[in-house]
Amino acid sequence: MYLIIGTAIFVIIIGVITSYLSARFEYFGSKFFSICFILPLAYPAYIFGYTYVGFFEFRGLLSQLFNDTTIKLDILNMSGAIFIFSIAMFPYVFILARVSFAMISKTVVELISLHNLNPVKAFFIVFLPLSYPAIFAGTILAIMETLSDYGTVLYFGIETFSVGVFKSWFGYNDLGGAINIAIVLLVFVFFILIFEHSVRKKFRFSSSTNSNEKAPKIKLQGKYNFFAFIISFIISLFTLFIPTGVLLYWTILDINTLDFTAFEYLFNSLKLNIISSFFIISLAFFVVYFLRFFPTKISNFTHKLSMLGYSIPGAVVAVGLLLIANYLDHSLGFMFFSGSFIILIFAYTTRYFASSIGSVENGFSKINSSLDDTSKIFCKNEKESIFKIYLPLLKPYLLSGFLILYIDIAKELPATLILRPFNFDTLAVRIYELASNEMLYKTGFPSLILVLTTASAVLLLNFKTKRKQK
Amino acid sequence: MIKKLALCSLLFTNILFANGEVNVYSQRHYDSDKALFKKFEETSGIKINLITAKAEELVSRLSIEGSNSPADILITADIGNLYEAKERDLLQGINSKILEENIPAHLRDEDGNWFAITKRARLFVYNPKTIDPAKLDDYFSLTKPEFKGKVITRTSTNAYNKSLLASIIAHNGEEKSLEFVKGLVNNFARAPKGADKDQIRAVASGEADIAIVNSYYLGVMANSGDKVDEAIAKEVKVFFPAQKTTGAHINISGAAITKFAPNKENAIKLIEFLTSEQAQGELAQGNYEYPVNPKVKPAGIVASWGEFKEDTIPLNEVGKYTRKAVEIATKGNWK
Numbered sequence: 011m012y013l014i015i016g017t018a019i020f021v022i023i024i025g026v027i028t029s030y031l032s033a034r035f036e037y038f039g040s041k042f043f044s045i046c047f048i049l050p051l052a053y054p055a056y057i058f059g060y061t062y063v064g065f066f067e068f069r070g071l072l073s074q075l076f077n078d079t080t081i082k083l084d085i086l087n088m089s090g091a092i093f094i095f096s097i098a099m100f101p102y103v104f105i106l107a108r109v110s111f112a113m114i115s116k117t118v119v120e121l122i123s124l125h126n127l128n129p130v131k132a133f134f135i136v137f138l139p140l141s142y143p144a145i146f147a148g149t150i151l152a153i154m155e156t157l158s159d160y161g162t163v164l165y166f167g168i169e170t171f172s173v174g175v176f177k178s179w180f181g182y183n184d185l186g187g188a189i190n191i192a193i194v195l196l197v198f199v200f201f202i203l204i205f206e207h208s209v210r211k212k213f214r215f216s217s218s219t220n221s222n223e224k225a226p227k228i229k230l231q232g233k234y235n236f237f238a239f240i241i242s243f244i245i246s247l248f249t250l251f252i253p254t255g256v257l258l259y260w261t262i263l264d265i266n267t268l269d270f271t272a273f274e275y276l277f278n279s280l281k282l283n284i285i286s287s288f289f290i291i292s293l294a295f296f297v298v299y300f301l302r303f304f305p306t307k308i309s310n311f312t313h314k315l316s317m318l319g320y321s322i323p324g325a326v327v328a329v330g331l332l333l334i335a336n337y338l339d340h341s342l343g344f345m346f347f348s349g350s351f352i353i354l355i356f357a358y359t360t361r362y363f364a365s366s367i368g369s370v371e372n373g374f375s376k377i378n379s380s381l382d383d384t385s386k387i388f389c390k391n392e393k394e395s396i397f398k399i400y401l402p403l404l405k406p407y408l409l410s411g412f413l414i415l416y417i418d419i420a421k422e423l424p425a426t427l428i429l430r431p432f433n434f435d436t437l438a439v440r441i442y443e444l445a446s447n448e449m450l451y452k453t454g455f456p457s458l459i460l461v462l463t464t465a466s467a468v469l470l471l472n473f474k475t476k477r478k479q480k
Numbered sequence: 481m482i483k484k485l486a487l488c489s490l491l492f493t494n495i496l497f498a499n500g501e502v503n504v505y506s507q508r509h510y511d512s513d514k515a516l517f518k519k520f521e522e523t524s525g526i527k528i529n530l531i532t533a534k535a536e537e538l539v540s541r542l543s544i545e546g547s548n549s550p551a552d553i554l555i556t557a558d559i560g561n562l563y564e565a566k567e568r569d570l571l572q573g574i575n576s577k578i579l580e581e582n583i584p585a586h587l588r589d590e591d592g593n594w595f596a597i598t599k600r601a602r603l604f605v606y607n608p609k610t611i612d613p614a615k616l617d618d619y620f621s622l623t624k625p626e627f628k629g630k631v632i633t634r635t636s637t638n639a640y641n642k643s644l645l646a647s648i649i650a651h652n653g654e655e656k657s658l659e660f661v662k663g664l665v666n667n668f669a670r671a672p673k674g675a676d677k678d679q680i681r682a683v684a685s686g687e688a689d690i691a692i693v694n695s696y697y698l699g700v701m702a703n704s705g706d707k708v709d710e711a712i713a714k715e716v717k718v719f720f721p722a723q724k725t726t727g728a729h730i731n732i733s734g735a736a737i738t739k740f741a742p743n744k745e746n747a748i749k750l751i752e753f754l755t756s757e758q759a760q761g762e763l764a765q766g767n768y769e770y771p772v773n774p775k776v777k778p779a780g781i782v783a784s785w786g787e788f789k790e791d792t793i794p795l796n797e798v799g800k801y802t803r804k805a806v807e808i809a810t811k812g813n814w815k
Binding site: 063067068069070074079082084086087165166167169176177179263264267325328329332333336339340345348349427428430431432433435439442443446447448449451 | 503509510529530531532533534536537540541544545546548550635637670671672673674675676677678681682684685687697700704705706708711712815
């Protein structure tokens with residue numbers, strides 16, 4: 011619980027500062043930093059954990075840099091875990107809040123100057139409430155990711171719901187107890203989601219105020235310019251530069267025995283991720299499409315229900331699916347689902363369907379409903395209206411949904427570990443193997459490759475959203 | 481599409497490996513294992529299909545898959561999970577003259593349900609500047625008041641600690657074991673966290689003075705290629721506990737044939753290979769574990785720690801108390 015609250019607080023603080031800076035101001039390096047703020051999304055939380063332990067530990071990188079063996083900081087505790095999750099998860103808030111800050115119209119800004127509000131007051135009275143839903147949505151994503159984490163909390167020795175599920179399941183062989191804890195977790199998450207829904211309803215501000223002209227960015231000068239730069243630099247230092255530096259250092263340390271089979275794992279990861287992401291985003295498209303034309307009362311409820319999948323630990327999803335696959339195989343009379351890619355892709359769908367539904371829904375909500383009627387008149391059938399009208403219109407949203415899925419799946423570990431077919435190792439699995447053998451510095455190279463591939467997806471995503479805003 | 485590709489690749493590999501295949505679920509994820517598997521494939525013509533994951537998850541997977549399971553061999557890095565698999569009727573007993581010759585009796589199941597392939601000693605690593613080894617004795621000696629605030633180890637959920645506590649229960653009964661846990665917790669220098677190497681590092685840093693760790697981590701650290709780790713490994717010393725009494729607690733990595741193994745004959749061949757002198761030598765050199773085959777010597781650094789008396793209590797006795805160990809650790813507040 012401390013972990014969740016602590017992470018939520020820091021994620022909001024860092025996320026709001028960075029998004030406000032990046033959306034409202036121009037200062038030295040502001041373009042560069044808005045990319046830096048989004049890149050931590052490319053790092054799985056466990057890699058942040060490893061790199062920071064390597065950085066701060068006894069005779070770690072920090073003490074080597076200063077040539078002083080007394081420098082060490084023990085981060086294997088609650089505060090350390092909150093730190094790790096905060097830097098790994100804040101981009102969720104950053105991405106959503108930045109769009110919302112940037113969308114604030116010129117009229118609002120003019121009103122602020124009319125009332126003679128100073129920037130700090132204006133931020134708290136006007137900007138923050140206007141962006142509240144976006145900040146909240148980002149925080150929810152961050153919390154759910156934190157709740158479902160298993161590897162990082164285990165290494166940090168912190169007891170969370172996930173650890174509880176595993177302890178009673180595998181430690182006491184008590185499936186019933188594990189299910190009870192999992193149910194408590196789900197109820198908890200469900201309440202967060204309901205709460206989020208009601209908060210969003212209450213705060214449904216519209217910032218458009220008839221004027222579609224967006225407020226221009228403010229150019230910072232002098233000490234303000236310097237101040238904004240320093241804040242951005244410090245945040246990026248901890249969320250990006252240090253972990254990347256540690257990975258680079260480890261790779262150099264390992265340069266003579268570099269294991270190039272990492273590229274083989276990369277190929278496996280790419281293949282699996284692209285196929286799964288494509289499948290999930292297509293599924294999301296059809297689900298939302300049919301809900302739009304054939305709406306039912308339960309659709310909202312099922313949507314919330316699908317969000318739950320996001321918070322279930324990957325290993326719990328995996329073992330649940332093993333049960334289902336085995337039942338199906340028994341009815342078939344031969345092995346088909348167990349140990350196949352189908353079941354692995356299904357696990358990813360359970361875990362990440364929520365996020366893809368979100369981006370597709372977002373896209374559909376931008377399409378005027380009058381178009382639906384038009385399409386009914388002019389298109390011969392569903393197929394034509396889907397391919398000629400909706401798919402082209404939704405392309406940017408589907409692509410960003412695809413990229414988000416790609417990033418999430420590339421980082422996923424527990425379900426992949428349990429469900430993957432024979433002889434099929436991904437980069438994440440390889441990193442786990444090396445790390446659990448306590449060969450931390452050898453994880454440098456594969457981690458770097460993993461982060462590079464997800465980072466390119468993140469940059470592509472950033473590029474897409476930027477263009478969408480224009 | 482994937483299915484077709486998988487089928488094609490299966491056909492292709494079947495031509496390469498005319499002698500069939502063997503499917504392995506393994507908790508061990510060392511590169512030395514992978515190298516050995518490759519060697520086995522080359523010499524026997526049998527293809528190895530491998531999945532690695534956590535032992536508990538693999539046992540769960542086996543149990544869910546039941547007679548559908550493709551797995552032939554289960555390999556774990558600890559006795560607790562092997563025992564659990566045997567208890568849940570997921571394994572089958574086999575007879576092999578070769579295995580009986582290669583592995584001493586206390587390191588294999590009396591019904592042939594599991595066989596050790598490597599050994600690890602759960603020993604003390606201490607800082608020679610602050611600890612006089614003459615004051616150390618068996619595991620209970622860590623509960624002495626003079627070691628207050630000096631001892632560390634991982635969490636009790638860790639399989640190695642679970643098995644250690646289980647062996648203490650097997651020797652001393654539940655009541656004394658709870659006393660041990662309470663005394664140990666009372667002497668902790670910090671709350672349990674991190675992995676074995678983190679404990680060794682904490683001893684070198686002065687945060688603690690004695691740690692309970694597995695022998696091979698120190699060997700790996702001393703030969704890791706990372707200068708800092710290698711220096712740290714030189715600053716600490718090894719102490720084998722319980723030399724006057726039961727002997728140091730021994731845990732194993734072990735292999736077992738699953739109950740419904742579709743490629744049983746190949747599976748037996750693989751386990752026999754893993755315990756052969758050649759493979760044992762490579763396991764000992766590659767991962768600094770103790771070989772189970774008495775004809776094979778441990779790696780240089782491991783041998784330099786000297787010979788020691790090991791606990792020869794049947795490991796099934798240890799496995800039997802694993803669940804009890806979780807209970808007692810929780811009761812004694814060992815996180």
